[in-house]
Amino acid sequence: MKNLIYLMLSLIGLASCNSRPQKSTYLELSGRTMGTSYSINYRDSLGRNFGPAIDSLLGEINAEVSTYIPSSTISQWNQSEEGIKVDDRPHFLRNYQLAKQVFGETAGWLDPSLMPLVNYWGFGYTEKRPVLAVDSQKVDSLRALCAFGQLKLEKGYLYKTEAGSELDFSALAKGDAVDELGRYLEAQGIRDYMVEIGGELRLRGHQEGAEGWYIGINLPKTDAGLREIQNIVELKNYSLATSGNYRNFYEVEGQKYAHTINPKTGYPEKSQLLSASIFAPNCGRADAWATACMAMGLERAQQLLPNYKELEAHLIYVDSLGQIQTWSTPKAKTWIKQ
Template sequence: MRTNANKNIIYSIILLLLVAVVYLYRQNQQKPEENIEEKVTGKVILSGNTMGTTYNITYLDPRERDFKASVDSLLVVFNQSLSTYIPDSELSKFNQKDTLFFGLPYFLPVLQSSKKVFEITGGAFDPTVGPLVNLWGFGPTGPQLKDSVNIDGMLDLVGFNKINFDSTSVRKSKQGIYLDFSAIAKGFGVDVVAEYLQGKGIENLLVEIGGELVARGVNEKGELWKVGINRPEELGRADALYSIVALDNKGMATSGNYRNYYEAGGIKISHTINPATGRPVNHSLLSATVLADDCMTADAYATAMMVMGTEQAIDLQKNQGLFEIFLIYSDSTGQLKSYASEGLKPFLSFPQD
């Protein structure tokens, strides 16, 4: 009996040792998996040139794939559709003719978005303002303004409701109408690049073209992507920030008049042309930042707000509720002031915070 008891004790000890060995083995087997999990962030940074400006892309990919060549090729095709600086682009061909049948997939979406924002803003956003943008010196050929030019007469060529389109083509209802998508194309390009990367399985990314951005997911720290809004100062440093925004799966665009202007006869000529008057805007709104679900929409509304001015921009956002805004303006004493819509405030901080 005693011998059997001793055997049972020995078997129990052996069993415990085996359990311990199995446990330690499994723990050791799990460690490499935990290390792989830590490396899954694989940060990749790309940069290049497009649309007369630069692009910067950051994304997280465990395989650390380099998509630069593909992104560059994509943007070449995109510009071949919507650039006014390429003589044989689809947009340039349409501006030279009365009708265009779409050959690339980018013209129709930008027309659809432009029409929507044109209607919501009461014409403050209007890509047919192109002839007047060119006239005042902000187009491909430089200033064309002469004493003999009848600006009021040219307003007959302005009005996006004079453009008709369907799924296959776009047509002008009046000869001489000229489209300029410079106030929406960069934002659309950002969306196109972001969508391409997402199609490759990239879930966390930040894409920027000429200051227009879209963020998806989080950065390598697991936090929302954070971007800055510049101080609207003519001679200020390019990296001088007024505020910082955390982007929660949003597109963001900023429009301003404080750097893109020239002087003529002692008068500052702003690049923002009011489609209703045909003349550069002159008000206290210095910078308009818009956050929307996509960057194309944000880009268009930011431009519209620079036409509308501070009070109308605030009213538009409150009435629509489709996007969030951050405005920087000068008060009656020339001091910088800012306004943030309620939905943006939780995502907003300032450098001194």
């Protein structure tokens, strides 16, 4: 699953050479949320500051979906024996329903019930520590608790089918929060904006001095800086999320363990796929699919993605000679600049 402090994309200022003589009507907001940073750039001729409302909304979202808050809705569900009432928890319910949709679309490669395994491998809300000696029987027993497809939502209650089951929406929660902030801005009459949380983006209209928004996709190498760019993307009215394994990992006796857990094996996924950038109308879905692609690997992703016409993708991988290569869907190729 994607770590909450994981950052792969950075907004890069490619302002037009023909700068506007009048005072800019674009405003910027920034802060901390979900264990990472957020930034918002929007055009408003009234000069309104939406900062307090944005922070309040983010607080409401975290109070329902953060596994790092013991009193959150998801923590309450994880700690319960049978399940809890969720129909009055809109942010939790929205994440659950989106996860269920992508779980079905990807044949289970996006699985938010992997929380017991994420914790075991040292990438969850429990103590961060490497696994020095792998216990295969323990992995198998924890994998038996990952029964997302069997969960039952009835009369407003989300019921467990396995005691000890836990959920983790970190593969899509940032993207979903990005969408919520975007919808809030649109409700205030804002049409040109960029919302970003931890590298996941929702883009509408255009940035100042351009016809769309210019975004940089990081170079997927362990020692690469956050401003080292592999590709530049020009987008308008789309969302973008990226997942990868080259930053959030640890090594034990030369063996690398990355944070993406393979739901079919229960072990960290080893793959030639370095990063998956997914473009979609909504960021939550792009976020979930990006994680699913990292779990399923390059070949499965190449086969499955063309079945969903509203999704576009840019995959960066390493070939048999150790060289970095890319693969893109047809429309994505038109957006990506080398």
